[in-house]
Amino acid sequence: MNRVGIIGIGHGVFGRRxxxxxxxxxxxxxRAAMQDAGIDxxxxxxxxxxxxxxxxxxxxxxxxxxxxLGLVPRPTWLTEVACASGSAAIRTGWMGIKSGxxxxxxxxxxxxxxELSTPEILALMGRVGEVQWESGFxxxxxxxxxxxxxxxxxxxxxxxxxxxQVAVKNHHYGAKNPMALFRKEITLEKALASEEVATPxxxxxxxxxxxxxACVILASEEKATELSDKPVWLDGMGCASASMxxxxxxxxxxxxxxxxxxxxxxxxxxxxxxxIKVADVHxxxxxxxxxxxxxxxxCPKGESGRFIEEKxxxxxxxxxxxxxxxxxxxxxxxxxxxxxxxxxxxxxxRGEAGERQVPDADVGLTHNVGGIGQYCFVQVLKxx
Amino acid sequence: MFKWFGKVNFTPFTKVTDFAxxxxxxxxxxxxxxxxxxxxxxxxxxxxxxxxxDFEFVEVTGKATLNTYTKIVAAPTxxxxxxxxxxxxxxxEEGGRALAWFxxxxxxxxxEIGMELQIVPQIFDEIEDIKVYYSLEKPGxxxxxxxxxxxx
Ligand SMILES: [Zn+2]
Numbered sequence: 001m002n003r004v005g006i007i008g009i010g011h012g013v014f015g016r017r018x019x020x021x022x023x024x025x026x027x028x029x030x031r032a033a034m035q036d037a038g039i040d041x042x043x044x045x046x047x048x049x050x051x052x053x054x055x056x057x058x059x060x061x062x063x064x065x066x067x068x069l070g071l072v073p074r075p076t077w078l079t080e081v082a083c084a085s086g087s088a089a090i091r092t093g094w095m096g097i098k099s100g101x102x103x104x105x106x107x108x109x110x111x112x113x114x115e116l117s118t119p120e121i122l123a124l125m126g127r128v129g130e131v132q133w134e135s136g137f138x139x140x141x142x143x144x145x146x147x148x149x150x151x152x153x154x155x156x157x158x159x160x161x162x163x164x165q166v167a168v169k170n171h172h173y174g175a176k177n178p179m180a181l182f183r184k185e186i187t188l189e190k191a192l193a194s195e196e197v198a199t200p201x202x203x204x205x206x207x208x209x210x211x212x213x214a215c216v217i218l219a220s221e222e223k224a225t226e227l228s229d230k231p232v233w234l235d236g237m238g239c240a241s242a243s244m245x246x247x248x249x250x251x252x253x254x255x256x257x258x259x260x261x262x263x264x265x266x267x268x269x270x271x272x273x274x275x276i277k278v279a280d281v282h283x284x285x286x287x288x289x290x291x292x293x294x295x296x297x298x299c300p301k302g303e304s305g306r307f308i309e310e311k312x313x314x315x316x317x318x319x320x321x322x323x324x325x326x327x328x329x330x331x332x333x334x335x336x337x338x339x340x341x342x343x344x345x346x347x348x349x350r351g352e353a354g355e356r357q358v359p360d361a362d363v364g365l366t367h368n369v370g371g372i373g374q375y376c377f378v379q380v381l382k383x384x
Numbered sequence: 385m386f387k388w389f390g391k392v393n394f395t396p397f398t399k400v401t402d403f404a405x406x407x408x409x410x411x412x413x414x415x416x417x418x419x420x421x422x423x424x425x426x427x428x429x430x431x432x433x434x435x436x437x438d439f440e441f442v443e444v445t446g447k448a449t450l451n452t453y454t455k456i457v458a459a460p461t462x463x464x465x466x467x468x469x470x471x472x473x474x475x476x477e478e479g480g481r482a483l484a485w486f487x488x489x490x491x492x493x494x495x496e497i498g499m500e501l502q503i504v505p506q507i508f509d510e511i512e513d514i515k516v517y518y519s520l521e522k523p524g525x526x527x528x529x530x531x532x533x534x535x536x
Binding site: 119122123125126127131132133134135136137138139140142143146147148150151154195196197198199200201245246247248252 | 389390391392393394395398426451452453454455456457458459460461462463466467469471473480481482483484485497498517
């Protein structure tokens with residue numbers, strides 16, 4: 001067998017980081033991961049950077065990060081698939097090791113989103129959809145997920161409260177995560193009183209932009225065993241795409257890319273949805289987590305409203321979901337998010353998650369979605 | 385001419401550029417592959433099925449059923465003065481989907497998933513340049529060039 005192990009994890013504080021450049025944010029996470037792995041830079045063969053270029057003034061980001069981290073002249077490259085860029089970076093690092101080309105690879109997800117002015121953000125916001133047939137009608141990112149939400153509510157009776165129960169849960173756990181942007185609980189009443197964004201969504205249905213970075217050090221099975229006494233194994237790597245346009249999706253109540261990517265990851269890892277004890281899923285909007293419960297097989301199609309109502313995704317329920325606060329409370333520095341998820345699940349499997357530790361966590365999952373499901377990456381991680 | 389399509393247009397150059405001219409003349413068009421006959425809305429120049437580059441425009445009835453909708457309150461650049469606006473995704477009778485604004489024939493409280501709708505070509509008459517789009521209206525609503533104003 002030829003597994004790929006995670007031997008080091010590092011995570012910076014997410015938030016409005018007006019104290020740092022993107023490469024300085026990357027360094028925080030990289031240093032933490034290298035210290036965690038207990039190795040120095042001589043051990044690294046290559047690096048992969050996950051980030052979304054249009055938010056940065058610096059063009060061709062991999063170069064400046066590579067230089068600042070002191071990793072020149074090793075190979076490096078950037079991966080970009082919108083909000084799933086971090087998981088794409090992990091996937092290509094994993095592929096590099098699996099192919100035998102590299103033994104140890106540093107994967108850094110990093111993003112600075114607050115460099116742009118409000119007009120620049122508003123202009124970018126108008127081009128998130130398919131620009132030829134959809135953006136001319138003023139569509140926005142929350143609007144697309146709102147379209148999914150309205151259809152899910154119509155077909156399955158998912159309630160307005162069910163959507164916001166996801167936000168309440170994620171803020172509950174985010175309050176316990178020192179790396180999170182929002183570290184306070186919210187109530188359903190407060191969420192229901194927040195401003196409208198795109199109906200049925202209000203402010204509390206939406207995650208917030210943030211700056212931040214996260215890093216994992218990946219190694220071949222041989223190197224991981226030699227260098228680490230607590231490697232976590234990346235045994236299932238699923239990835240799939242779906243149409244750019246919502247007009248060409250088979251259904252508007254789930255993400256086909258997530259369904260396919262999770263099937264692949266479960267099969268590769270030799271597990272089923274029932275084996276997953278802890279998961280980080282892509283809750284960019286409340287309905288995204290609702291759909292993820294179904295797309296990942298945590299509950300049957302149409303029953304996710306009841307699933308959250310019954311607190312099945314809390315610690316102590318069927319599967320603990322986003323007990324780091326999720327994108328909702330942790331913040332969503334888009335290029336860093338996928339790597340942050342992997343860091344969190346590795347921490348859980350190592351039993352180091354403190355007061356948000358899921359008991360007996362031996363198999364975990366990450367679900368990182370790009371755009372409105374055009375890309376989905378699912379990882380299954382194992383302790384043994 | 386595709387630059388005519390949409391309040392804000394990001395893709396002025398395309399092989400299906402005549403779509404916007406047809407829309408200005410009051411015709412809502414999809415595409416049909418001349419090789420295998422596969423039809424598509426939105427129209428596309430290259431056949432999804434057989435990969436042929438030969439296509440023609442065919443009129444679509446615009447009869448549609450509402451699949452889902454949202455009222456956009458927080459609007460992007462170029463849309464702030466029309467916000468809030470309601471966007472619907474409809475399933476077309478002939479297959480395919482379209483995304484469009486609700487027009488003046490339907491009140492907000494009448495909107496319901498599953499309702500029958502008619503897609504109607506429209507011209508922005510408050511904008512000096514030619515700007516065309518299509519909207520979701522009550523079945524039976526027809527396009528009226530006169531109301532479109534001076535976009536000749
Ligand atoms: Zn054809």
